[in-house]
Amino acid sequence: MWKANNLPERLHENVATVRGRIAAATARAGRRTEDVRLVAVTKYVGLEEIRALVAAGCTDLGESRPQQLWNRAAELRDLPIRWHIIGHIQRNKVERTLPLATMIHSLDSLRLAEAIDGAAGKMDRKIPVLLEVNMSRESAKHGFTPEEIEPLLPKLIELAHIEIRGLMCMAGLEGGGDEARRDFANLRTLRDRLQASCPDHLRMDELSMGMSGDYEIAIEEGATIIRIGSALFE
Numbered sequence: 563m564w565k566a567n568n569l570p571e572r573l574h575e576n577v578a579t580v581r582g583r584i585a586a587a588t589a590r591a592g593r594r595t596e597d598v599r600l601v602a603v604t605k606y607v608g609l610e611e612i613r614a615l616v617a618a619g620c621t622d623l624g625e626s627r628p629q630q631l632w633n634r635a636a637e638l639r640d641l642p643i644r645w646h647i648i649g650h651i652q653r654n655k656v657e658r659t660l661p662l663a664t665m666i667h668s669l670d671s672l673r674l675a676e677a678i679d680g681a682a683g684k685m686d687r688k689i690p691v692l693l694e695v696n697m698s699r700e701s702a703k704h705g706f707t708p709e710e711i712e713p714l715l716p717k718l719i720e721l722a723h724i725e726i727r728g729l730m731c732m733a734g735l736e737g738g739g740d741e742a743r744r745d746f747a748n749l750r751t752l753r754d755r756l757q758a759s760c761p762d763h764l765r766m767d768e769l770s771m772g773m774s775g776d777y778e779i780a781i782e783e784g785a786t787i788i789r790i791g792s793a794l795f796e
């Protein structure tokens with residue numbers, strides 16, 4: 563896929579293209595460019611690509627598999643990377659993963675929340691998390707159903723070592739842009755409703771939604787964090 567010698571240039575170009583599209587989409591939506599954070603998803607690529615990505619200015623990086631994150635964080639500890647966990651975490655991997663994580667986007671059960679709370683307590687940390695919502699209701703996907711969250715919220719809020727910062731979703735793949743737009747709009751509406759019913763000190767400001775194929779739509783619908791993999795490595 564890559565000629566090794568033009569890797570840095572290609573990545574620079576792709577990052578610039580994505581950032582340009584983010585700027586255009588925020589402008590269309592009447593939003594500020596700096597209100598959308600780019601998380602570069604590195605699960606498809608190797609260490610060389612990740613180093614080039616950081617050199618191109620991407621330091622918020624996303625991994626979906628805890629074990630892969632452990633290995634990479636160790637190999638790349640000389641770099642100022644903020645790692646985001648964007649995939650399902652088994653509870654027995656929590657303890658080793660938390661020290662490496664800036665934010666967990668994929669909190670998908672009360673039991674996982676309790677495991678994270680316990681491990682974060684031992685570290686004397688409060689971990690920023692997003693609740694993953696299965697908006698498209700595909701059985702292969704992780705996440706809470708939209709109805710599940712409101713009744714669970716009081717229990718989640720009680721956990722002192724997690725900080726609920728917002729919601730995350732992946733849009734349905736089948737319906738194309740229209741379905742993605744509907745899922746993103748519904749996630750935002752759900753967030754607004756939950757925000758209204760939770761205590762004021764809890765700010766569910768973040769909406770992590772939008773990937774390579776649909777991030778401009780997500781930005782138009784209110785995304786504050788987009789997670790981009792393949793568009794950066796074309």
Ligand SMILES: *Cc1c(COP(=O)(O)O)cnc(C)c1O
Pocket residue numbers: 603605626648649732773774775789790791792793
């Ligand atoms: C892989 C992945 C992404 C990035 O997907 P692309 O379509 O390659 O941009 C984003 N979010 C999650 C949860 C992922 O697993």
